[in-house]
Amino acid sequence: MSKxxxxxxxxxxxxxxxxxxxxxxARFEKRGFxxxxxxxxxxxxxxxxKHYADLKGKPFFPxxxxxxSAGPVVAMVWEGRDAVKTGRVMLGAxxxxxxxxxxxxxxxxxxxxxxxxxxxxxxxxxxxxxxLWFPEGIIQYTSVVESQVF
Ligand code: RTP
Numbered sequence: 225m226s227k228x229x230x231x232x233x234x235x236x237x238x239x240x241x242x243x244x245x246x247x248x249x250a251r252f253e254k255r256g257f258x259x260x261x262x263x264x265x266x267x268x269x270x271x272x273x274k275h276y277a278d279l280k281g282k283p284f285f286p287x288x289x290x291x292x293s294a295g296p297v298v299a300m301v302w303e304g305r306d307a308v309k310t311g312r313v314m315l316g317a318x319x320x321x322x323x324x325x326x327x328x329x330x331x332x333x334x335x336x337x338x339x340x341x342x343x344x345x346x347x348x349x350x351x352x353x354x355x356l357w358f359p360e361g362i363i364q365y366t367s368v369v370e371s372q373v374f
Pocket of ligand 1: 288317318336337339342343344345
């Protein structure tokens with residue numbers, strides 16, 4: 225069953241530096257998702273270690289934390305039907321060899337260690353990640369379109 229969800233989507237430092245912010249936001253907007261939070265932020269290695277706590281122990285973990293804390297990221301929350309699963313499909317597979325053309329990674333990435341974007345892998349992770357990245361909370365709003373009576 226499809227349902228309204230929120231996903232944490234992040235444009236990683238390489239995506240920001242390559243000028244792909246507008247392109248990635250446009251894809252989510254055009255797909256029909258609603259942007260409910262957005263900020264540019266340069267986080268510390270300690271913070272990124274919290275975000276990637278599940279991967280602690282992986283051989284690529286130190287390099288991942290260094291890369292993610294090397295520059296600002298664009299942190300966002302997108303809302304809509306099946307936002308978590310559909311968001312992951314739009315991002316494409318983690319490994320460039322497996323990411324299909326038409327997906328963000330499939331169109332713009334060739335290196336697993338520079339794969340442009342992050343998307344929550346479950347509703348539970350999304351809730352945790354949204355709390356971690358947006359401790360100030362999320363604005364609640366009804367779009368003008370939804371509130372119009374035709
Ligand atoms: P993300 O959390 O960034 O959305 O990525 P993901 O779920 O698709 O993949 P995950 O396994 O959680 O890995 C997190 C990030 O670590 C980097 N990585 N490098 N060198 C490597 O073999 C390797 N494997 C993973 C990638 O940047 C990946 O997105």
